[in-house]
Amino acid sequence: MTDTTPAFDDEFDVIVVGAGAAGLSAALSAVEETGGSARVAVLERSTKDIRGGNTRWSGAYLRLQNTTTPVPNLVEYAMSASKGYANRDYYDALVREVPEAFDWLHEQGVELKSLPTIFLTLSATRYQPVGGGVNIVEPLFARLEATSATVLYETSAESLITDDRGRIIGLRVRERTGQVRTLGAGAVVLACGGFQGNREMMSKYVGRNAYRVPPISRGGAHNRGDGLRMALEVGAATEGQFDLFHAEPKDPRSAVAEAVVMTYPYGILVNSAGERFLDEGAKTVDLTYETVARTILQQDDSIGYAVFDQQVKQIPGYEHAIGTDVEPYTADSVEELETLLGLPAGSLVRTVAEFNAASAGDVSFVWSKLDGLASRPAGQPVKSNWARPLTEGPFFAYPQICANVFTFGGVKTDLDAQVVTSDGHPIDGLFGAGEMTGLYYEAYAGSTSVMRSITFGRIAGRNAARLSLQNTTERAIA
Numbered sequence: 492m493t494d495t496t497p498a499f500d501d502e503f504d505v506i507v508v509g510a511g512a513a514g515l516s517a518a519l520s521a522v523e524e525t526g527g528s529a530r531v532a533v534l535e536r537s538t539k540d541i542r543g544g545n546t547r548w549s550g551a552y553l554r555l556q557n558t559t560t561p562v563p564n565l566v567e568y569a570m571s572a573s574k575g576y577a578n579r580d581y582y583d584a585l586v587r588e589v590p591e592a593f594d595w596l597h598e599q600g601v602e603l604k605s606l607p608t609i610f611l612t613l614s615a616t617r618y619q620p621v622g623g624g625v626n627i628v629e630p631l632f633a634r635l636e637a638t639s640a641t642v643l644y645e646t647s648a649e650s651l652i653t654d655d656r657g658r659i660i661g662l663r664v665r666e667r668t669g670q671v672r673t674l675g676a677g678a679v680v681l682a683c684g685g686f687q688g689n690r691e692m693m694s695k696y697v698g699r700n701a702y703r704v705p706p707i708s709r710g711g712a713h714n715r716g717d718g719l720r721m722a723l724e725v726g727a728a729t730e731g732q733f734d735l736f737h738a739e740p741k742d743p744r745s746a747v748a749e750a751v752v753m754t755y756p757y758g759i760l761v762n763s764a765g766e767r768f769l770d771e772g773a774k775t776v777d778l779t780y781e782t783v784a785r786t787i788l789q790q791d792d793s794i795g796y797a798v799f800d801q802q803v804k805q806i807p808g809y810e811h812a813i814g815t816d817v818e819p820y821t822a823d824s825v826e827e828l829e830t831l832l833g834l835p836a837g838s839l840v841r842t843v844a845e846f847n848a849a850s851a852g853d854v855s856f857v858w859s860k861l862d863g864l865a866s867r868p869a870g871q872p873v874k875s876n877w878a879r880p881l882t883e884g885p886f887f888a889y890p891q892i893c894a895n896v897f898t899f900g901g902v903k904t905d906l907d908a909q910v911v912t913s914d915g916h917p918i919d920g921l922f923g924a925g926e927m928t929g930l931y932y933e934a935y936a937g938s939t940s941v942m943r944s945i946t947f948g949r950i951a952g953r954n955a956a957r958l959s960l961q962n963t964t965e966r967a968i969a
Contacts, residue, residue, distance in 0.1 A: 497652065499661055499675035503530040503641070504959040505952070506662055506676040508648045508718060509683035510535040511544025511710070512551075512624070512941050513925025515631035516592075516948030517680045517955065519599070522638045524956040531640040531956075532674065534664060536647050536683075536713045543628030545684055545897060545926065546941060548708030548748030550609065551624035552617045554938035558603045559593040561586050561942075569936035576932035578730065584906045585943055592946040600630040607811040609753045612775035612859060617938050624941065651679065651721050651921070658962075659725070659920030677959025680922045680951045681910070682944075685898030686716030687736060696733040696900060703793040707739055707894035708748035714897070718927040722902045725921065728913040731929025733900030737940070738784035740795070741894035742815035749896075750815035752889045753780060757806060757858065757877050758799035759846060760891070762790040765829065765838025767846065772876035775861065776812075781934055788893035796832055798839070798888045800881040806858045819887040828886045845871060847880035897940065901929035908951035920958065922951040 505521040507514045510533050518533045535542050556562045566582045597603070603618045620626040635642070645667035652661035652673065661675040686692040688711055693701040706712045723729070742750040756772045760783070769786050773779055787795040799819075803809060822828035829839035849868035856864050856879055866878035902910050902923050909917040925944040 497661070497673065500672040502675035503532045504677045505529055505531045505680065505955045506674060507531065507533045507680045507682055507952070508662070509544055509681070509925070509927075510542055510632075510642070511546035511682065511684065511925060511944065512627055513944035513948035513951070514544070514680070514682035515628065515635060516945045517682055517922075517924055517952030518640055519631060519635055519638075520949045520952030521680075521956040522635070522640055524953045525960065527638060529956050529959065531638075533635070533640060533642045534646045534648055535642060535644050537644070537710070539644050541709060542632065542644070543625065543710065545708060545710040545714060546624040546944070547628045548710045549624035549941060550619055550749060551627055551941045552608060552619050552938040553603065553942045555589075555593070555603075555618045555942070558597065558618060559590045561589050565939075569939065572934045572936040573932040576732070577930060577936070580906060581930060585939075585946055588946045588950065589942060592949050595949065596627075596945060599634050601627050607808055609749075609751055609812050609814060610775075610777040611753070611806060611808060611812050612777065627941070627945075648683070648717055648721065651725050653725060657725070657919065659918065676920070677962050678920045678922060678955035680924065680955050681718040681722060681902070681927055682923070682925045682948060682951070683718040684711070684714030684926045685736075685901060686719060687714050687895040687898050688712040689715040692716045693895075696898075697736065698734060700788055700793055704736075704738075704788060704893050704895045707741055707896050710748075711895065711897065714926070718923070719901060722910055722921065722923065725918060726912045727910045727918060727921070728903040729900060729929055730903040731900040732932040733898075735931075735933070736898045737896040737931070737935040738781045738788075738893050739896055740780060740784040740787060740797075740891040742817055742889050743794070743892045744817045744890065745815040747814065747816045750817075751780075752797050752815060752891060753812040754799065754803055754806075754809060755783065755797045755891075757803045757879075758797055758881065759843070759874070760787075760795050760797055761834070761839060761842055762795055763792045763834065765834040765842055767842055767871045768795070770872050770875055772874050772878060777937060784893040787891055793892060795891045796834075796888045797891055798828070798843070798881065798886065800886050801883040802879060815889060819889045821885050821887040823885050825881070825886055828888060832888060842871070843881055845869065846874075847882065850874075850878045850880045852878065897926045899929065899931040901927045904928050904947075907954050908947050909954065920962070922955045924948040924951040
């Protein structure tokens with residue numbers, strides 16, 4: 492038989508596309524699985540100084556009850572968040588595999604603690620790396636750099652290479668010079684995030700006003716849907732809700748990752764017409780911030796303003812809920828604040844006056860839980876909880892837009908992290924992990940993204956290394 496294998500510029504046992512939590516976990520696990528003998532390459536689109544994908548910029552909250560154990564109700568919570576559409580088997584596997592994966596993570600030098608979060612009201616225990624996601628990225632990179640693995644910076648994957656049986660045997664990549672090279676691989680792991688950094692794909696899948704939704708971080712801007720596109724070209728099935736994404740309300744003036752203002756339940760939100768447009772206190776903040784962000788997107792100009800008086804600063808830990816590094820617009824009167832924000836004359840004054848008049852309830856204000864202190868101003872949405880009149884100046888406000896943390900739709904994988912076709916057949920040599928694999932529907936199951944990236948990154952890397960060695964052995968025998 493004639494050998495039709497193309498001539499490659501370089502060859503590896505495993506190539507990992509992406510260097511966030513999923514990609515780094517996969518690459519290290521592939522090296523470990525073979526006792527250090529595997530030739531592993533990692534493709535990182537960014538420069539070295541901002542390496543680490545979306546993970547680097549994330550708070551990296553983890554839905555754990557201690558440093559290695561998921562919260563007891565994780566599966567039921569996640570299925571409820573998705574209204575039953577998510578893959579229960581995936582979540583069951585996640586719960587089983589997290590303890591081993593996070594024991595391993597600690598061995599890599601990553602320190603996790605239960606720290607104050609951006610949520611002043613909580614419905615579940617959360618852990619996170621001390622200092623955020625960068626302190627997952629850099630310890631894992633340090634371990635990877637101590638091995639023989641190769642990291643190719645400013646290099647993007649463009650297409651998968653298959654043999655005449657449809658098996659993945661390599662990648663075409665474009666280097667920083669613009670030159671295209673071909674890399675041979677015994678297996679490829681796609682861990683290169685979603686498509687929040689691709690306006691064309693955002694418009695295609697999410698629809699109207701999607702161009703107004705920026706990635707929340709610099710890392711997210713590098714997630715341009717390449718992994719999804721490449722996988723679809725070789726027959727991959729999809730999973731997850733493509734017209735939805737994990738949304739957060741963000742201060743558009745700030746370049747800080749996750750420049751959020753999660754104190755909005757204790758003030759009011761108004762649009763560019765100076766009018767309230769939703770129930771700021773419908774539920775605890777961790778259950779409403781996505782809805783708030785998406786509702787802001789639907790407003791004229793897709794912008795809102797979170798308006799407060801000085802009472803909010805009396806809430807313990809208030810500062811932990813403010814992620815932006817830009818000072819708010821501040822004024823001695825509501826009228827002056829209205830002018831600073833450029834709102835129509837009299838609009839904010841009228842909105843605040845009507846809200847205040849309807850907010851003199853008999854229920855005590857309790858910041859830490861749903862307190863039932865409601866306001867029902869005529870012509871405005873109800874505010875179900877924490878409805879105190881805004882009376883204590885100076886008054887201040889933060890602008891808010893809808894930002895995209897990551898997209899929900901992606902490729903479908905089995906529990907071995909193999910990418911599968913619509914008939915459920917594994918695509919030989921192709922694995923996937925992290926945000927580019929579809930999982931979420933309806934709403935994000937909070938604090939599970941980095942957790943699943945590490946856990947299934949481990950699975951993908953191990954299985955990719957095993958398959959690569961198996962294929963190498965079979966070729967040698969043939």
